[in-house]
Amino acid sequence: MDALPGFRSGAEGPDESNNIKVSIELKEGNEWRFEVPFKLTMILKVTQGIGEIFGTELPTNSELELSGVKYSVYAPLPEGCTLEYYLKLSKENSNTSNEGSEISEYISEDNCMAQYMNLHFALESKRQEISDFNYLNPNETKTGPKILIIGGKYSGKTTLSKILSSYAFKMDRQPMLVNLNPRDGVFSIPGSLTSTPISDNFDLESIGGYGGTVTSGTTYHNPKQPIVKNYGFEDFNTNMDLYKHQIESLGAVTIERLKKDITIKNSGCIIDTPPLTMKNYDIIETIISEFQVDYIVVLGNEKLLADLKRKLNHKIVSQQLLIIKVPKSEGVVELEDTYIRKCQEESIKEYFNGNFRNPLSPFKTEITLDDFTIFKVIETSEFNSSLMFAPAGDSFEPDATDENDEKKKEEEYDKYFKKIEDFSTNNLENLIIAITHTPLSNKSLKDILNSDVQGYIHVSKFEESKNKLKVLLPVPGAFPKCNLISTNIGYTE
Amino acid sequence: MEAVEQFKKTLSQLTFNSRPIIDALTAAAGSNVEVADQILDAITARIYQVKPIEKLFTLYLLDSICKTVNNPYNILIGDEVFKLFSHVYLLSDESVRGKLSNLFITWKQTKTRDKLPLFPVNQLEKIQQFLDKARNNENERLVRIIDELVPTFESKLNNQYSDKLREKLEALKQLRNILKTSTLKKNELQSIESQLSTIKQQELGSPLPPNVSIKSPTKLPSSLPMAPSSLPSAPSSLPSAPSSLPSAPSLPNNPKLPVVPSLPSMPASLPSMPSSLPSIPHQSPVQESMEIDNYEPDFQNGNNYNGNNSNNGSSFDAPSFPTKANEIFDSLINVGIITFEQDFKGPRTFDINYPKVINRSTGLMETIKNSQVPRNDYEKLKFNELSKFKIDNFQGFINNSKLSIQCKKLLYDSKNLKCSNCGKRFNNNELDKKKLHLDWHFRINKKFKNGSVQSRNWYLDEDEWVKFKDENLLEFQISENPIVSQPIVEEEVPYVVIPSTETNMNNKCLICREIVKGTFNDDLGEWCWVNCIVPPGETSPRIVHANCYNETKKRHGDDLNGIVKREKLT
Ligand SMILES: [Zn+2]
């Protein structure tokens, strides 16, 4: 391999001649599961037959570079699939500690891919019916299946949503992939909730296996165009009110897009979620109503399935909703926290610096705090404790003045986020800040909170004496004069 | 001269379909062949001048003369038949058009006594093409009938909701879609038309304008002429427009209008009967006695004085269709053209069925299944495979279904053009698309090789995103039209112009010490070191890669001078 652009300096490449090529043969229906630590890069290619990773078909005799992944290659057809790989040290990640330095891999003959494919074809059948109907009834169009994927931790929800999206794309659909798990950045960074039409293959080499967006400059694969809502925490439990609010806000804009775009409308939505349980039933209910969900796919959890069927019986009986179960794949590995953390870091790094295929150059700049309004998402626990200290007199006899009404309105938003008044006590260093699309002149808390994200900046330093923030800006040119919301997502360069 | 004058005089009486007059004139033409040109002039002049229905009778005369006398009439008029025929056709209503079509069929089949075609073949072909085109417009015409019916249904529904009515309305809309998207055979169109006229009568009571209905609500609709074919422009002296459909009663705007009770078993109005022109009120005393003795063009050569009333091939089959509106829908449902959508609650809607159901199909369904939705080859394949599924039980299908290999292949080999770079698949007939795709890979790779420095762009805002179309992102667009709605902001590729004093085109990056070769830039007309910059504090020809500079700067902050200096020392 030639040195890749942007990475030629420094790191001494491993001696390629020492790399042993390993060949893997898969029979029809077999799945080869493997994990590559960040330290290593696996150079993988299909030499014969057809193989796919989570529904994305691999090119034949063309190398993929995979690092820090837990993937599996599936051989869907009778001709099977022959793979070949070798390993080398990753150039940038050699210093990562407490991570295994070997890959793990095995072939599984027992997997759920057949059921997942059946699920796809059943859904595609529905899509066909709906798109034919829509063609014949252009004035009263229906929407393709809106599928909510629910399951416990490590049940393979993300894998299934990738498979369903990829297959749909391969059959000339353009499904809307909705990510409601703020832990993963899907076409964005962690802490965000996104909706993205899948109009091309995923990019398996990128962090998370999704790929670039229009905002990534020229990309190796066709980019995608997401809409990004800011939640600001990686755990959906941290502020459920805010989480729910942003689901509603993402749902509204997503449904709008479906109305305008018949290709997507025919294809429907695929909604990936964090591990929701019956304790989060109100969240599930919110998703169902905001995204007009008509299919729930429960991954290998009989209890959850039964509970949901009971709770949602009225919708099932009235045939507005179908609840289906599919087995959870045995191949889904439990992700260690360190691995998740590393993926999050890599995803943020990719946002600012690009990846080995297309490096990006962010810009360092300074912003004067007096020129900006910065909000900060708030943890529910923090909000609750602040309530305890509220002056007692506040709650009774509110004057019916306009001013008070205004204040009350503003207070509604206290549970979501607050304006930062004192920067010395609100340390923003090493945090990611979302730039909203609301101009600074717009002071409406509602607009600011509901605004989708224009981009993210990273705070490298707070200079108290100058009242300035040193930030990393991903886009060249002037700093947008828009309201900012600090997330709780940390990152050190 | 006298013969011609006499001919013209009799000709002027041809204001109705009178076999005796046509026979007399044919005989006169036969015995006056020396003035054939003048006789033909008189006939063509009349065709162009009289009102539409009389044009037909005059054309019948021409038909009779040509078939009976042959030479010289058929030869002299030969090159004009298309013009005459299309003229009459365009100005006629539907019933007349049907007759014209039948007339034309006899022209195609009639041979002269010399076993030659009656009219020149090129003229006949022109007429054929003309008719083919005109028939496509038949669909449009029927769509218009439906469009006239729909608002009436809707207003009825508003006044008095009934599921049955609702279903009928939906079926009408489906029928409209079939018409919009399919090419139907003539007899199918005619069946639909006759059904529509039945619907119209039964659901709306009367095709008469509302004021008439209001004045005499008890008047039996059955006594009224039926729409649409049985309404030739009749006594009207106005030249009728191509379609002389009665305008739909404008009931919807008048909720107080009494609803005329529908007549369940009214015999279908038979727009069919090709030979029975509704009797046209006519003042001529001759008319009554002649009423049934109409001219009927036939296939025979020579003598056609003997009446021949048998229908020819393309006549209607209306009586075989149900006569009640409900039954029409039921029959559509029974034969599988239309099914209920039963998945969800709410108003029932109808779907048009897929080929699988239409095995015992008639020609109508045959046509529908092929043409209701346009599909490319891949989509047809997919449609066929998916149509084989029976997904009554979604969960059962997921658990137990064994997909056929053909079905699985829809995800793979059915699109057998696979990109060797990225694995993306293209339909077998999308060679051009694949080529664009490969060009795009080439461009992208070249760009990355050049190592141009890129930066991110902002995400779209809500309004832009809602309107965004992903087609603009794909490689097929980019080639001509680099993402209009969201231009990628890119740094210009940096370069250092090689000083004219410099004799060595090869230079070295001060940071990575890689050789940088000079390349000629067409736009600038200069030799350049591409992707390089002169770092701060240095002068050309001392250069660094822009990438190296940025990388180093990122790692060491602004303290770059030290790095470069140190590099210089080594
Ligand atoms: Zn490709």
Ligand SMILES: [Zn+2]
């Ligand atoms: Zn260099």
